[in-house]
Structure formats: C-alpha cells, structure tokens
Amino acid sequence: MYTADKELFQEALLEALVKKYDRELAVCTESAVCTDAHYQAMSRIIGVNVTGHTGRKRISRRAVVAIILAAALLLSGCAIYVYRNKIWDFVERFYEKHIAVSVEGNDLQRTSGAITEVYALTYVPEGYVMTEEQIIPISVLYKFENDGGRLIMFKQKRLDTSQFYLDVQNQAAIVFDDEHKIYYRKVNNTHHYIWCDEKYAMTIKSDVELSEDVLLLMLQGITVKQ
Amino acid sequence: MLSFLLSIADEGRQAQIEYLYYTYHDDMMRFAKYRLRLCGDFNYDMDAQDVVQNAFVKITKYTHAVDFTLSYNELRAYVLTIVTNEANNLLKENKTYEELDDCLTEEAFFEALRIKDRYYEVIEAIESLDDRYSIALLYRYRENMSIKELAALLGIAEKSVYTRIERGRKLLLKSLEKEK
Numbered sequence: 001m002y003t004a005d006k007e008l009f010q011e012a013l014l015e016a017l018v019k020k021y022d023r024e025l026a027v028c029t030e031s032a033v034c035t036d037a038h039y040q041a042m043s044r045i046i047g048v049n050v051t052g053h054t055g056r057k058r059i060s061r062r063a064v065v066a067i068i069l070a071a072a073l074l075l076s077g078c079a080i081y082v083y084r085n086k087i088w089d090f091v092e093r094f095y096e097k098h099i100a101v102s103v104e105g106n107d108l109q110r111t112s113g114a115i116t117e118v119y120a121l122t123y124v125p126e127g128y129v130m131t132e133e134q135i136i137p138i139s140v141l142y143k144f145e146n147d148g149g150r151l152i153m154f155k156q157k158r159l160d161t162s163q164f165y166l167d168v169q170n171q172a173a174i175v176f177d178d179e180h181k182i183y184y185r186k187v188n189n190t191h192h193y194i195w196c197d198e199k200y201a202m203t204i205k206s207d208v209e210l211s212e213d214v215l216l217l218m219l220q221g222i223t224v225k226q
Numbered sequence: 227m228l229s230f231l232l233s234i235a236d237e238g239r240q241a242q243i244e245y246l247y248y249t250y251h252d253d254m255m256r257f258a259k260y261r262l263r264l265c266g267d268f269n270y271d272m273d274a275q276d277v278v279q280n281a282f283v284k285i286t287k288y289t290h291a292v293d294f295t296l297s298y299n300e301l302r303a304y305v306l307t308i309v310t311n312e313a314n315n316l317l318k319e320n321k322t323y324e325e326l327d328d329c330l331t332e333e334a335f336f337e338a339l340r341i342k343d344r345y346y347e348v349i350e351a352i353e354s355l356d357d358r359y360s361i362a363l364l365y366r367y368r369e370n371m372s373i374k375e376l377a378a379l380l381g382i383a384e385k386s387v388y389t390r391i392e393r394g395r396k397l398l399l400k401s402l403e404k405e406k
Contacts, residue, residue: 002332002333002336002337004342005336005339005341005342006332006336006367008341008342008345009336009339009341009348009367010367010368012341012345012348012349012352013352013360013363013364013367013368014296014300014303014364014368015349016348016349016350016352016353016360017303017306017307017352017353017360017361017364018299018300018302018303019349019353020303020353020360021257021302021303021306022299024257024260024261025253025256025257028256028257028259028260029260030255030256030259030260030263030274031256031259032251032252032253032255032256034255034275035272035275037275038275038278038279041275041279042247042251042278042279042282045279045282045283045286046243046244046247046282046286047240047243048240048244050247136345157297187294187295192295201297203295
C-alpha cells in the first residue's frame with residue numbers, strides 16, 4: 001500500500017544524513033592526527049598492521065576512457081540517444097585486498113537536486129520484461145524479469161563524489177571496442193556492472209553474468225526517456 | 227581480542243573492513259573530535275580515539291549490514307552515524323524517555339508524511355532532527371534492522387529503540403507541519 005512512500009522515505013533518510021554530515025565535515029577544522037597507541041589499537045581491531053592513515057600500498061593508475069555513443073537529433077517521436085564525448089579519468093588505487101575506483105575529471109558535472117534527464121533502457125536480453133519502474137528525484141530504477149525468475153536491474157543515480165569499492169578477487173574491468181570500459185564485480189552471487197557519464201552513475205545488476213555483446217547492446221540502448 | 231580476530235576471519239569481510247578504514251578513518255576521527263569539542267569535552271582529542279575505536283568494533287561486527295554498493299558520500303554517512311552514536315554514548319547523552327501513548331501506525335505515519343508531495347521538505351526536516359532519532363530511523367527503515375539488532379548497535383535498551391523511532395516519527399511530522 002505505502003511501499004512507494006516507504007522507498008522514498010528510505011532515500012530521504014540517507015540523503016538527509018549525507019547532506020548533514022557533509023556540511024559538518026566541511027566546517028570542521030580538526031586534524032586526523034592520532035597517537036601511536038591509537039594505531040596499535042586499530043591494528044588489533046581490524047586485524048592488519050596500520051601504521052598511519054595513508055594505507056600500506058597505493059598505486060595510482062590512470063585509465064583513460066572515452067565512451068562515445070551515437071547521437072541523434074530529437075525529432076517528434078524519436079528517441080535521443082545518450083552520448084558522451086568527454087574523456088573521463090578513472091583513478092584506481094590498489095590496496096592489498098581491494099581496489100578503490102574514483103571517477104574524477106575536470107569537467108564532470110556533479111549534479112545536485114533532482115535528476116533532469118531520466119534514462120530508459122531500450123534493450124534487454126531476450127525473454128526479459130519490465131516488472132517495475134521507479135522514478136524518484138534522485139534515482140531511476142527499472143527491474144526486468146524472465147520466465148525463469150532471473151532478474152536484471154538498471155539504476156541511474158546522480159554523480160556525486162563517486163568512488164566505489166572492488167575487491168581484488170572478484171573484480172575486473174571490461175574493455176571492449178578499445179573504447180568502452182565498465183567495471184564488473186560480483187557481490188553475493190549478483191553480477192554488477194558500473195559506469196558513469198558526465199552527469200550520472202549507472203549500474204546494471206544481474207542474476208546471470210552478461211556477455212560483452214549483450215552489455216554493449218544495453219549500453220548503446222540507453223536513451224533519454226520522453 | 228581473539229573474538230575480534232575471529233569475527234573478521236573471513237577474507238572478503240576483511241577486505242571490506244580495510245577499505246572502510248583506509249577510506250574513512252581520517253574523516254571519522256576529525257568528525258569525532260569536532261562533535262566532542264562542540265559538546266564541551268575538554269579531552270576531545272583522546273576521547274575521539276576511543277570513539278573511533280569503538281565505532282570500528284561495531285563495524286566489524288555489523289559489516290554484513292553495510293551496503294558497499296553505495297557511493298563514497300553515502301557510505302561515509304553510514305560510518306559517521308556509528309561514530310555519532312559512540313560519541314553520544316561516551317558523553318552519556320542517552321537519556322531515558324517517558325513512555326509514549328498513542329503510537330502511530332505505519333500507514334498513518336506515511337499518510338501524514340505525504341512524502342511524494344514534499345520530498346525535499348522531508349529531507350530538510352530529517353536534517354534538523356536530533357541524531358538519536360534520525361539514526362534510529364535510518365537503520366530501522368533503510369536497513370530493516372530488528373529492534374534487538376538496533377539496540378545492540380546503539381548500545382541502548384530495546385524499549386528505548388521503540389521510543390526513539392516513535393518519537394522521531396512524531397517530531398518529523400511536527401516539524402513538517404510547522405513548515406506549512
């Protein structure tokens with residue numbers, strides 16, 4: 001009955017706390033300097049030897065990605081195909097057991113407020129039909145299901161200071177056409193595919209692993225919803 | 227200490243905990259110092275270290291409840307709720323509450339909230355809520371934590387969890403009515 005309201009409330013709770021804490025951190029002048037005794041205690045608590053706050057091993061590597069999709073002029077009844085001609089730097093920081101991936105770029109439009117362009121997914125693998133559509137100010141969500149009960153979910157979110165976590169064992173970067181690159185990770189038997197354009201972060205989650213051909217078709221099938 | 231090590235014996239969880247540490251430790255420390263100083267704690271430098279250590283003890287125990295698909299800022303907000311709660315515990319801010327009569331049903335709450343009509347006003351109202359209420363609401367509604375789990379996470383009695391959630395909902399609605 002009030003499921004949609006509850007889901008909106010869930011989003012509002014997190015968004016409010018993000019704003020609140022971001023604001024406080026922006027004005028707090030305290031340093032993060034701690035005693036050696038603190039780091040010794042932290043080493044015992046988290047189970048690894050931490051000598052300071054900078055991490056044990058950090059290697060930066062720039063991966064330059066250009067995702068260029070075809071653009072079509074908007075005519076009445078025609079779809080606008082989402083395209084980017086910006087080059088984004090994906091910065092990967094390697095730790096012993098995980099990789100932190102950041103989306104950084106000088107021209108990134110870090111959006112705030114409501115999503116202004118709602119994306120639609122016009123291609124899904126054969127047999128899948130849309131079972132749910134949820135469009136709220138800060139995110140867009142579509143769920144698809146096939147006869148076997150397998151699910152695919154597409155989510156569009158605003159691009160804030162995006163950084164996501166990949167663990168070394170379950171990650172890969174998929175590069176195809178020498179240009180398109182999205183990140184893959186497996187979380188609790190669900191396959192995640194993550195990428196960004198200049199305004200939004202997108203995720204596809206699937207119960208089954210998607211081939212590169214299917215991924216490319218899905219990527220190219222993203223349009224601005226009319 | 228052994229129980230802590232055993233609790234993070236799983237390598238995947240270990241990687242996650244390390245990620246949280248390397249990514250957010252400094253912000254957690256700065257935030258703890260800031261909050262404690264604002265509350266008049268003269269020993270805030272050292273107390274903040276205790277707060278962050280306690281926060282990580284909780285995090286290692288509740289890693290399964292952390293959603294690592296969230297963005298950087300969202301995940302940071304989660305860990306800072308743990309820091310906030312531990313800071314409040316240290317300052318003994320957990321007062322007892324009077325019993326509340328006439329609790330709202332879920333349906334009545336969402337009907338009165340009218341979030342579809344005023345989404346951004348609701349966000350503002352949540353921001354202005356005392357942390358004790360907003361944190362309880364976050365973990366109850368977003369993470370679907372049971373009262374028992376929430377009581378253990380926050381370090382308070384189960385009855386107090388009920389009261390915080392109910393009082394939080396009522397104060398939220400009251401704040402929204404004032405905005406009108």
